């Protein structure tokens with residue numbers, strides 16, 4: 001009797017991630033996997049982007065429950081917004097993304113994937129994205145890069161959001177940048193505020209430029 005070849009869950013995930021990557025490439029879609037703590041401002045950044053980024057883009061938003069964040073993007077003026085309910089899962093899996101890619105409008109240049117709010121699990125999975133962006137925010141404290149290193153090893157860019165709150169908090173932003181560079185010396189860092197718009201022109205320029213090289 002022939003033995004059935006078993007592949008591990010890890011290999012299976014990577015296989016599906018490769019299929020997602022091929023699909024995105026075939027459709028000329030540059031995909032960014034956005035990872036950060038609950039409440040750091042991921043959806044707010046995408047709302048701001050919906051109002052100010054002059055490129056065509058879609059959004060997929062993973063949450064344990066509800067389509068609340070996905071609906072916020074539609075209200076902000078971008079109809080290409082799709083929710084993923086993980087039903088308890090602490091991250092979007094490659095298979096969940098694959099299902100969603102079947103129904104998205106593919107006439108877009110960028111796809112922003114807001115992962116479930118969590119600094120640990122989402123960083124362990126390749127979804128087939130072009131690159132990962134880590135989002136930090138001032139009120140959550142300045143030690144997160146040291147405490148949750150794996151995300152910062154894998155992120156090509158880091159957004160430090162809510163810088164409008166710096167004057168009220170003990171947050172050593174220069175030290176946070178140094179910590180990021182220990183994990184990835186080439187990391188691009190953006191200091192943003194959704195309230196003032198600070199940092200967004202630089203972020204949008206980076207995304208537009210980076211798309212040319214995928």
Ligand SMILES: Nc1nc2c(ncn2[C@@H]2O[C@H](COP(=O)(O)OP(=O)(O)OP(=O)(O)O)[C@@H](O)[C@H]2O)c(=O)[nH]1
Pocket residue numbers: 036037038039040041042043044045069116117118161162163164165192193194195
């Ligand atoms: N002061 C200030 N508040 C912000 C900024 N960005 C987001 N917020 C606020 O932070 C809160 C959480 O923002 P969300 O965008 O929902 O955060 P999120 O990361 O999408 O949260 P989850 O989806 O639950 O993980 C909201 O009350 C926002 O108004 C900012 O730059 N400055």
Ligand SMILES: [Mg+2]
Pocket residue numbers: 042043044069114
């Ligand atoms: Mg959100």
